[in-house]
Amino acid sequence: MQAAAYARYSTEHQTDSSIAYQMRKIEEYCDAHGITVSARYADEAMSGTNTQRPAFQSLCRDAAQRKFDAVVIYDISRGSRDVSDWFSFRKQMALLHIQVISVEDHIGDILNPADYLTELITVGLGQHHVLTSRQKSMDSIATKAKTGQFLGGTPNFGYTIDENGRYVIQPAEAEVVRTIYQMYAAGKSYGEILDTIGEVRGRRGKVMGKNSLHYLLRNERYIGVYSWCKYHHKIMGKYAGNIPNENAVRIEDSIPAIIDKDTWEAVQMRMNDKKQRACNKAKRNYLLSGLIECTECGASYVGHTSTNKRGYSTRYYCCGNKYRNHTCHAKNINAxxxxxxxxxxxxxxxxxxxxxxxxxxxxxxxxxxxxxxxxxxxxxxxxxxxxxxxxxxxxxxxxxxxxxxxxxxxxxxxxxxxxxxxxxxxxxxxxxxxxxxxxxxxxxxxxxxxxxxxxxxxxxxxxxxxxxxxxxxxxxxxxxxxx
Structure with a gap:
């Protein structure tokens, strides 16, 4: 029998040695049962609550090509910690007549009621462990959030984090933030703001563009409001959109403010009005949107419309990088x-x-x-x-x-x-x-x-x-x- 060996680890407490240990146990099992391991797959630092893992997906593709007769794992939790994902995988393998074997767990025939129940309990306990660990972790993080502490990641432009996890204003960046808010409140366009501040790089090293300005102008942290976990973006490792979180944390005056509230209100009023006008405007049709590549910077061209003082509109295509952050100088093309x-x-x-x-x-x-x-x-x-x-x-x-x-x-x-x-x-x-x-x-x-x-x-x-x-x-x- 030709078999594929699959191993996985997920947390910071495990390393690639976990993969080596699982593979060794799989090899020992296969040697003892006369099984030849013809392929090996391993996902490092990948959650078991989601099947979108590179090696796992590669395993499934090769299984569809019948490159092996069985899949051998160390235990069921290495395959999946989600009940529905696990049995979807089992059904897929059963339809391909590929046997699934676990070194540590009994895996029988999923059509056999007793075997199915045993397997269901095993994978269910794995999912229960994930949910319990997640709940404890979220409770701990929520406790810290209610004190206004920084919870990791990248601090917002304009702030640094001190040794106690508190937000501290970064003077040079804060001045850029104030310029952006003041200019927008005064009626200036994104393009005029970008021309004024120049090629300012954000926290991730990219030059600020129009998208960056939009999110910066909507960020309540700049008026001292600390918020955490407004939305649930994922459920069991799968994207679920923006679902409002009933346990979200929002604390006013918890962060040193860069922008005064009058300027904030003026900016939000203008942005909301602009959003409403955009919704009321008829949607333009651009036949070639996304099909034009700029050879100067590699970005895709996007469609836009300009209107002169007499009310005449002109459709044109513009390099995406030129439009967003003014880092490209390619000319516009008449649509x-x-x-x-x-x-x-x-x-x-x-x-x-x-x-x-x-x-x-x-x-x-x-x-x-x-x-x-x-x-x-x-x-x-x-x-x-x-x-x-x-x-x-x-x-x-x-x-x-x-x-x-x-x-x-x-x-x-x-x-x-x-x-x-x-x-x-x-x-x-x-x-x-x-x-x-x-x-x-x-x-x-x-x-x-x-x-x-x-x-x-x-x-x-x-x-x-x-x-x-x-x-x-x-x-x-x-x-x-x-x-």
Whole structure:
């Protein structure tokens, strides 16, 4: 019997030695029972209340390909501490006729009432342990929160934390905060504020942009209000939206204030009025939103509308980094002209191209990956390593355009390789006939569903000089021809 070994640890009290111990016990069990371990998977510092773990997901994908006959774990809690997730996994493996084995726990047939009950109790106790530990931890944190103490993470811009866990005003940053509030209260726009404060970097090393200003202007801490856990964002490790927390803590005058309450009220009144006006404004349609890439900084272009004093509006596309934080200097592109150009050329291209020949070229490129995918897997591992190093550098405050551009390129290539490896693992070659049908459907829907056709087929590159010297490509899974 060929088996996959899976190990996991989750808390700061465990280390990678926990993985080694689990793997050793699994190996000993398999040796004693004549089982060959053909694959090993391990998730480090990953919670058992959520199945979105890289190695666990990889295990499930390989199981679907029947790469092994059994999955061996040290105990049920290593697989999952959530009852529903555990039995969903068990059902998935049962449908694939893959046996699940635990070194420490009895796992029988889930269709057998006695075995099912035993297993249910075991995994239920694991979930009970998680809930109990979480409750104790939350109670302890809540006690500290009610005293207004800093509870970890990154302090807000404008503050530092002293040795007693208390907020202390950072003078230079506080002055920037006051400038932002005063200018906004006086009717200045986000763009004017950003031009005034310059390239100020926030706590995570990124240059402040329009999104940063929005959250900064809504933060009650700047008027001395301490709040904790306003919302429940996750339930048992899974995102649940913003659910109001009935046990939230809110203490006024607990933090040294940077902004006076009159300025705060003026700012909130203007923001609420602006929000209302935005809700009442008719939503503009941008055909190519998210499809234009700035080659100067790698950001996506976003759609915006400007209105002059006479009330005439102009739609245009603007580099996302230029709009948010003024760190890019690419020129804006007139939306009417660009959209007309793209649609006209796309129609011309689809009307004159040989669908069969193009589909065959694309299929040959996609299906032509190396049979064992060794080269692709090695390149993917190298890219993941480079991305991790780049992320560490950015977190340390090392951030420059060339790094962002390279990170963008690596992320795109990573996605391409993952798709390629997934397709190769599934042994599901791309069909030339289906590609031809795809192009024919796109041709038929171009006038009635223009935005969706463009979204699925078009990628636009705006050159760093900002001119409308554009490359428009028709792409299928990253492969395509240039117009």
């Amino acid at each position: 009417e002209e660009l959209e007309a150009f793209v649609v006209q050329n796309l129609k011309h291209y689809l009307a004159n191209v040989d669908f069969s020949q193009m589909a065959q070229q694309i299929a040959d490129e996609i299906n032509g990956a190396t049979a064992d995918l060794k080269a692709e897997r090695k390149e993917l591992a190298d890219i993941i390593f480079q991305l991790n190093n780049g992320t560490k550098a950015i977190l340390k405050g090392i951030d420059y355009p060339e790094l962002q551009e390279e990170m963008f390129r690596l992320r795109v290539r990573k996605s391409e390789l993952e798709d390629m490896i997934q397709r190769g693992a599934e042994h599901n070659p791309v069909s030339v006939e289906k590609l031809v049908q795809l192009f024919q459907n796109a041709m038929e829907r171009l006038d009635t569903d223009t935005k969706q056709v463009c979204k699925s087929m078009v990628k636009i590159y705006a050159h760093s000089n900002g001119d409308c010297d554009l490359e428009v490509g028709v792409h299928i899974n990253g492969c395509g021809s240039q117009i």
